[in-house]
């Protein structure tokens with residue numbers, strides 16, 4: 224049995240959020256796309272959405288006001304009922320050769336996800352290899368891992384296999400399911416570094432273009448280490464100890480104190496980062512006191528803990544707290560955020 228989309232003006236897509244946050248992502252999508260209907264694929268994480276319009280229109284409307292919690296979306300232009308046997312690999316390859324959107328001379332990448340809890344005797348790499356062969360035979364399109372013109376996204380769910388072709392930017396993230404991975408380095412100071420690396424990409428920041436940063440709640444120093452690597456002078460504030468590998472760095476100034484007890488020079492910094500794991504209201508009070516040290520037009524990247532699961536209220540309150548001081552450019556729950564969000568502001 225096949226599950227083809229007809230040529231009617233209804234599009235289907237798979238949306239993915241961090242575990243526990245799909246309901247918030249759906250709420251945001253519902254505000255942007257009236258009439259959308261949802262079906263759960265993996266509880267609290269992945270869902271199928273059906274909405275009036277084309278994939279391009281829906282993707283554009285969603286990207287124009289990017290939701291905080293929707294990490295990734297991919298079109299569903301075809302599907303097959305899951306057999307749970309190796310036949311599925313063949314079915315996915317068939318889908319790959321049938322789908323439109325690819326042509327000779329363009330490059331493509333194949334991204335395959337198998338939903339948690341789907342019991343199948345094959346792995347994502349088996350499906351990907353079969354799809355790559357089928358696609359290049361059908362279209363002559365070259366397959367790449369990154370920076371391809373088009374992505375074929377295959378999702379092996381509990382009951383069906385779904386597939387669709389899109390431009391990478393249409394998906395919100397060009398990583399499969401938005402699960403962006405960074406190489407873990409030897410001697411990496413903390414996993415928290417990945418959060419700032421992801422924020423740098425997501426918000427199109429180029430930290431190397433900044434000069435002087437203050438890192439509030441810096442220990443053990445993952446964020447500080449990234450900013451030092453980018454060539455910045457960093458003032459790190461934390462009563463807890465910084466990692467020994469950083470402490471003698473010639474561009475690091477370390478205040479081993481509570482941030483409330485540190486005096487900073489006015490306009491000294493063009494970047495303020497804060498990853499304090501505090502209640503958002505306490506954090507905003509502390510940051511407001513430090514803000515004179517950030518130049519006008521300077522950038523702030525701040526994580527906000529999500530208390531009591533009322534995220535939209537939290538963002539609203541933070542916007543109010545910083546009103547007149549910081550302009551919120553984007554709030555996003557990054558793949559590397561747990562019960563928190565990352566906020567990107569520019570100082571007024």
Ligand SMILES: C[S@@+](CC[C@H](N)C(=O)[O-])C[C@H]1O[C@@H](n2cnc3c(N)ncnc32)[C@H](O)[C@@H]1O
Nearest residue numbers: 413415440442443444445446461481482498499
């Ligand atoms: C999640 S950790 C930061 C991790 C860091 N971004 C990294 O990459 O290694 C939170 C830090 O905030 C610090 N912190 C909490 N309250 C603080 C305050 N009032 N002033 C300065 N640092 C504070 C804690 O001591 C803790 O080290």
